[in-house]
Amino acid sequence: VVLTQTPLSSPVTLGQAASISCRSSQSLVHRDGNTYLSWLHQRPGQPPRLLIYKVSNRFSGVPDRFSGSGAGTYFTLRISRVEAEDVGVYYCTQASQFPWTFGQGTKVEIK
Amino acid sequence: QVQLVESGGSVVQPGWSLRLSCTASGFTFSSYVMHWLRQAPGKGLEWVAVMSPDGSHKYYTESVEGRFTISRDNSRNTLYLQMNSLRVEDTATYYCAREGIGPLHDYWGQGTVVTVS
DSSP states (O other), X not given: OOEEEEOSEEEEOTTSXXXXXXXXXXXXXXXXXXXXXXXXXXXXXXXXXXXXXXXXXXXXXOOTTEEEEEETTEEEEEESSOOGGGOEEEEEEEOSSSSOEEOOOEEEEEO | OOEEEEXXXXXXXXXXXXXXXXXXXXXXXXXXXXEEEEEOTTSOEEEEEEEOTTSSOEEXXXXXXXXXXXXXXXXXXXXXXXXXXXXXXXXXXXXXXXXXXXXXXXXXXXOEEXXXX
């Protein structure tokens, strides 16, 4: 499954919203009925950390300014009000079909 | 809290071998599927290998099949990646990750750097 993210770079103003899209080459609906699409955030020099799982569920400790949506082959991560700590690279990833794959990453930076 | 600590990364020459370790704490290691993933310098994320909780099932990405071996010791809460016949293109930070939400990775280690040059 190929995941294509847009944009690849997103300069944003502090306090403004940001949105990242992830398009899949195949449906991500698993045979069990779940859609195993998640979003990861990687700050410079840090490992990735899980933000959103199964399309729209925030992981433990993730601020509510992060939200995920979508279905089938098109998904979106939205940050309602960007803060300085949100800089870094965001990846979508799927686990509905073997093997696990990742989008190319979207770099979010402050204008 | 869940912790995953990788070790074993080094600078090696092409054709050499290396074994990575990932020591887990804060959860019942023997109950979870575990993965190795990697990230080449300045590049994106790539899944490498996965192993079932009891070690009976393991799968690899095509580029490492036959060269890398994933294993685990549940008595030591440790996951391993034996890497043989290393190539320049295996240069990356290697992460272990827990499969905790369906088949999704929920916790990642800090990573260990492997340089093949």
